[in-house]
Amino acid sequence: MRLPLSKLRDLVTDFNALADDANWNRFKSLPWKDIKPDLLTQGQKEAIIFVTHVEDYTPGYCAEYQALFPVNAPSRDEAMHNRELFHFVSRWGLEEDRHAQSLALYQVKAGIESDWDTLSAQMIVESQKEFAVGYRSLLQVCTYAFLQEKATQLYYQSFARNVSEPVLIKLLHYLTRDESRHFIFFSKVVGAYFDCFGLDCLSEVEEVAVNYRMPLHNTMLDYRRRAIRMAREAPGYDRAIPLKILFRFLEQIAIRHLEWRESINASIDRMAGRLRLSLP
Ligand SMILES: [Fe+2]
């Protein structure tokens, strides 16, 4: 299954048309001189370190996109598709890299780790580990990103509500806005797949949802304890919400295509059962 070139181009163009206007400067947009590290709790500092690691995975993702969707694919149609996708990946990668670096900068300015070289050495440890998204089709990669972008958006939003340090609040607002735009792109891609290929998409989406884990879950030392502590810093954040949003998204598709309703509802029931999620 490959999206028609014109469809992919429309989605990528819409994304980049918004993104080109949505800039912020990681070095200059934040009022660094107003930072008040005393307002940060130990738990908040640990949460910042954790999300810096998560954001710092961008080089791994970009390499994965390049491996899965090479612009030098032998088939001309495939290469054109991949070249179009690259317009998205390069812009998205820039934004995610800005997230990682602005969070790292925050760590330095707030004295969480005030030495850049020490911080870089801590961060590279995660990047040196083996990393793979684990999916081969664009539909599955985008379904995974649908869940992950929504999770990060919701996390930053909830975290910001619980923080009193003003520069961190501002940074988290920038991050939330970007993640929300990323989520919209990935959800539009998944929707376009259903428009083009119908119910053939369902099993691929289902496979991603039932196996959904955050990046680093199988590589970071002490991941589970750190993830629990990180969630504690953002009251209201619940890792089940992105999955429930995916279910709602599928229900919306079923409303537009009543003939798919039975299959989609059965799929949602299966996923909810596997994930032990209660449905309203
Ligand atoms: Fe991000």
Ligand SMILES: [Fe+2]
């Ligand atoms: Fe993102």
